[in-house]
Amino acid sequence: MVNRITQIMATSTVENYLKAALLYEQEHQGIVPMGSLVEALGVVPGTVTTMVKAMATQGLLEHEVRQGVRLTPVGRALALGVLRKHRLVETFLVQTLEMDWSEVHVEAEALEHAVSNRVLERIDAYLGHPTVDPHGDPIPNAEGSIADEATQATMQDCTIKKPLRVTRILDQSADFLDYVQDHGLKPGAKIEVLKRVEASGVLQCALADGEEIVLGLPAAAKIVVGISA
Amino acid sequence: MVNRITQIMATSTVENYLKAALLYEQEHQGIVPMGSLVEALGVVPGTVTTMVKAMATQGLLEHEVRQGVRLTPVGRALALGVLRKHRLVETFLVQTLEMDWSEVHVEAEALEHAVSNRVLERIDAYLGHPTVDPHGDPIPNAEGSIADEATQATMQDCTIKKPLRVTRILDQSADFLDYVQDHGLKPGAKIEVLKRVEASGVLQCALADGEEIVLGLPAAAKIVVGISA
DNA sequence: TTTTATATTTTGATTTGTCAAAATACAAGA
């Protein structure tokens, strides 16, 4: 029963490696290749090898030489904590400080390492314990469990000519978010996919106000939709 | 006219050295001795010498060998920016997130290095452009000018038997702040100094509710008062 | 003036996170 308070303190670099591994694990399955960390962190491959070995000796992840890494339970818990901070901070910046939807990601990237749990829980309470952030991404709770994402249909593979609602945007780049905002496709928006032409790689959809827009299938795959409740 | 956007990016360590130098300058006058930085930053003397020399070559301060440092205009501007962040964040944590008055200093210490100017200006607007933080310390404005602190009387040297109001607390330690809070001496509180005995080093004062409290002169010197408006 | 105490600087090492570039392993194609 000793040592229960032990809060492992990771540097922000370590937190970023953990978060990148977690996000990769959530989108793919099995081991996280070194290359994905190289790309996510914007460093050269040798740097990742060095960091990963250090983090493995700290018990944050397992390093399968020449293959990649796997988060340990400790590493995953830490990563979920960082993700929770990131998403709660983003929500806060948009909802409370009314910041632009497309600029908060960068800000949250910095703040997620500086916000203490004490401050975070105040923010969480202030926001009324939200379960998703402004992009529709689920927010892990304080215990690190995350609402499972079920089977998510995107505009690219959903049923056609049914009333739908945008629930999540899978691309955090400012460019894409600006596009989404400008065309009224933010989470919550009511839409209906009218036609999808695989050959031309294009899709046609209608907004609540009747306006029709056309977008490419790769873009459509980044917009998650659900039944319009 | 080129180079106007140039926002010098200092590490948080550098920001801390600058802030410490600024705070010392505000309380004393002339050069900032190396020893004051040693104490403020909690490092060994040799570390300060090394850092100071590096910062001098960056043009952030002037190093008078064997004597101390003086902020350059660039260094001072940077330091004022950090102080502005610190105090606005503190105000925000107390007023918006309703955090405990005595715990926000530590939090702000971390957040001041992670909050961007973009976020800061939102916070400033959200709070209605406050001019003092919860301790009564003045908040530098975005241009770096700071409301001058005039001649500040403290409970130790103010007039006796006049209605006064607490305007500022000069000690940020959690212990002292807790004491101040518990005894209703927060900025804004109406008080009156009844008696001061230099010999015994003790002072007696009355609160608005009639309660009388006794405190030592060193403590009294940390509580700034003004005429009760 | 000489001594002593204190503040500051120097020197050499250490940790963390990084890069460049060479070396190596491995899967896939010829």
Add this chain to the structure above:
DNA sequence: TCTTGTATTTTGACAAATCAAAATATAAAA
């Protein structure tokens, strides 16, 4: 099987920030 291409690892170097401990100024006391 041999060769090639790509991913990963190794090696040596570096900047930032730090410490320990020895060296050196300088101000104050004797």
